[in-house]
Amino acid sequence: MDNFFSFSRWWSIVLKEFLQLRRDRVTFGMIVGIPLIQLALFGYAINTDPKNLPTAVIAADQSEFTRTLVAALQTSGYFVVTEQLRTEEEGRAALAQGRVQFVLNIPVDFTRRLLRGERPALLLEADATDPAATGMALGAINQIAQTVVMRDVTGSLAHLAGKSSPFEVRVHRLYNPENNSQFNTVPGLMGVVLTMTLVLMTGLAMTRERERGTMENLLAMPVRPVEVVTGKIVPYIAIGLIQSSIILLAAWLLFRVPFIGSLFAVYVAALLFIAANLTVGIMLSSVAQNQLQAMQMTMFYFMPNILLSGFMFPFRGMPQWAQAIGNVLPLTYFNRLIRGILLKGNDWIDLWPNLWPIALFTVVMMVIAVKFYRRTLD
Amino acid sequence: MSAEESDNFAIDVRSLNKHFGDKHVVNNVSLQVRRGEIFGFLGPNGSGKTTSIRLMCGLLTPDSGSGTCLGYDIHTESDKIKREVGYMTQKFSYWDDLTIRENLDFVARMYGMPNRRVAVEKTLEDLGLTTRANQLTGTLSGGWKQRLALAACMLHQPRLLLLDEPTAGVDPTARRDFWEELHRLAAQGISVLVSTHYMDEAERCHKLAYIAYGKLLAQGYAADIVAEQGLHTWTIHGEHLTELSDQLRCAPGVDQTVAFGAALHVSGRDATQLEKSVHEIAAARGLRVEPSSTGLEDVFIYIMSRSQDNIGATH
The missing domain is CATH 3.40.50.300 (P-loop containing nucleotide triphosphate hydrolases)
Structure with a gap:
């Protein structure tokens, strides 16, 4: 029977595989690292019921009641009042720049009309770009308002308690009034696809030369490192722009995503983001020993990008530490840029807070990459 | 060295040293081509x-050392x-x-x-x-x-x-x-x-x-390198040379044996002792013996084994 299956032969194969696995540090790291990171991210960081959403209040009417109402909003856990604004324009700007998720507008004679029983309205404007980020809070707002009336109102307003909804909360879902989640996902995909393909392709481009021995040949030729690095990047810039265009076309034709902002701004943002990803790829390729390692490192980089950038799950739903990681990733800023341009019609002033972090990231990565790329073989 | 003289060299390097980690990969190499x-x-x-x-x-x-290649500083x-x-x-x-x-x-x-x-x-x-x-x-x-x-x-x-x-x-x-x-x-x-x-x-x-x-x-030059080592070589023809080779290595005057198919190159610095040992052992087995010129390969194997001995001695 030894001819059909030899246990000792089979066991030697098993042992050899383990020996090789143990020496491949990167693979070993992935074996241990991926489940741990996945657990941490899915277990702790991802929250589909985001709380503590930044809210601006335009309180044209200050009374005991409005103060109680604002306090109740905060107690609910969904809203955190981060700024007090004076005009509606300021409110719109705060929403456009993504500083706040909600703007609560309390009209001038709100309390007076409330006391007269005229059933006045509060206006809650929501940045509904990502329906998942606002959905739960908006679902809760009317109930919070009721609670205020039922329980928290005392003193001179006490007679209002118990009456059914003495005022109304009007919700304006800005930028994505129909709560179409594709409007949020499809533009977000652009950054995800660019991250995946560009980091991987540039990562492989350099390690391939090293693995095949052709790098040695290149080094022996009178060509400067900056010429090699930039020369290898250019084709991928073109590839990135083609990919961006494909996704933009699909977003426009198939998913009917609104194109409110300027297409020029989209391409400027895309170009900057492509540059950021290429520097990551070059950085990885100068660290990776072979193509397999480059691929593994790409996966390692890709995972937090897809989970923590606000692409898949609402950014504001994540705990502070996860947001801190997300704040380092260029995809986080690109997602805000592309959604801001397409859905909100952001102008350059609105875009700037999310443009410079990508530029800074690119510069830092470039410096690291050039440091790692050694001209000679030692 | 005058400029004219260095012009005659395509490569002229002096005392090159290179370490990779704690390995001394190139140790004081000087070379002129x-x-x-x-x-x-x-x-x-x-x-x-x-x-x-x-x-x-x-x-x-290089970690240390200097030189020119085609007249340009390395x-x-x-x-x-x-x-x-x-x-x-x-x-x-x-x-x-x-x-x-x-x-x-x-x-x-x-x-x-x-x-x-x-x-x-x-x-x-x-x-x-x-x-x-x-x-x-x-x-x-x-x-x-x-x-x-x-x-x-x-x-x-x-x-x-x-x-x-x-x-x-x-x-x-x-x-x-x-x-x-x-x-x-x-x-x-x-x-x-x-x-x-x-x-x-x-x-x-x-x-x-x-x-x-x-x-x-x-x-x-090849001839100089061979002459420098001062080796004398005999060739023994026959079969089962491995056993013979082991015996020869213990014999006086024999520094090295190298097998080339059906022939065995036996080399040593002491010509008379070598000749005596080779003839005694070959005669005992009835094998044919002839003097031969020492080849580059014999010399390189000799240099190599001697440098190994030196390294062994210093450790």
Whole structure:
């Protein structure tokens, strides 16, 4: 029977595989690292019921009641009042720049009309770009308002308690009034696809030369490192722009995503983001020993990008530490840029807070990459 | 040394040292290669040949030591050296996924050749590859790849060729053709530094250097290197030579035995003792004995084993 299956032969194969696995540090790291990171991210960081959403209040009417109402909003856990604004324009700007998720507008004679029983309205404007980020809070707002009336109102307003909804909360879902989640996902995909393909392709481009021995040949030729690095990047810039265009076309034709902002701004943002990803790829390729390692490192980089950038799950739903990681990733800023341009019609002033972090990231990565790329073989 | 004198050398390096981690890969290597000379670089695997070659053409920076390559300083003028040196790597290092013409064209562009197309077509013609110019390089056989690599590193008309084991894994006919080409190039005044493991190739070099454990153990004309060691050699013909060889090694006057098929080379420095031992042992078994000249291979094996002994002694 030894001819059909030899246990000792089979066991030697098993042992050899383990020996090789143990020496491949990167693979070993992935074996241990991926489940741990996945657990941490899915277990702790991802929250589909985001709380503590930044809210601006335009309180044209200050009374005991409005103060109680604002306090109740905060107690609910969904809203955190981060700024007090004076005009509606300021409110719109705060929403456009993504500083706040909600703007609560309390009209001038709100309390007076409330006391007269005229059933006045509060206006809650929501940045509904990502329906998942606002959905739960908006679902809760009317109930919070009721609670205020039922329980928290005392003193001179006490007679209002118990009456059914003495005022109304009007919700304006800005930028994505129909709560179409594709409007949020499809533009977000652009950054995800660019991250995946560009980091991987540039990562492989350099390690391939090293693995095949052709790098040695290149080094022996009178060509400067900056010429090699930039020369290898250019084709991928073109590839990135083609990919961006494909996704933009699909977003426009198939998913009917609104194109409110300027297409020029989209391409400027895309170009900057492509540059950021290429520097990551070059950085990885100068660290990776072979193509397999480059691929593994790409996966390692890709995972937090897809989970923590606000692409898949609402950014504001994540705990502070996860947001801190997300704040380092260029995809986080690109997602805000592309959604801001397409859905909100952001102008350059609105875009700037999310443009410079990508530029800074690119510069830092470039410096690291050039440091790692050694001209000679030692 | 006067400038004129150094002009006569394609390579002139002094006391080069290079460490990788705590490994002393190149240890105090000094080497001179004259213009138009074919200089053979020999030594076992991992002896520092490749690293030395890289140091000489400015690909690596030495930890200490100085020198010139084609009159340019190896520390500061590696850009100029690269322009005038053709470096053929040990492993085939052209792009398998480019065609033959594309590879040559790329090299020509890298060196900024003025009449690129003409040069590429001429090289293709010389190689006899014009009809296969659009074939992917990866599909070439080992011998053709080696010819292409030589042609590619000759494309920019370098004054010095650095060839790192160019004929490893190449069949004897292709090797012979390759060496004829090298001699043609040398006759045109091109200097060649070539590393090899083949003794027949070593004998075709004008001059030789032998390196082991990063140290240069011998340098000069083949005949001088052989004479320097002062070895005498006898050849014993017969079968079952392994047992005989073990017996001989213990005999007085015998420093080394090397088997060549059905013959055994027995060498030693003490001519009279050697002759006595060889004749006694061979006569006892009725084997034929004849005096022979000491070859390069005998000498290199001798140098190698002696340097091993030295290293063993210092530890």
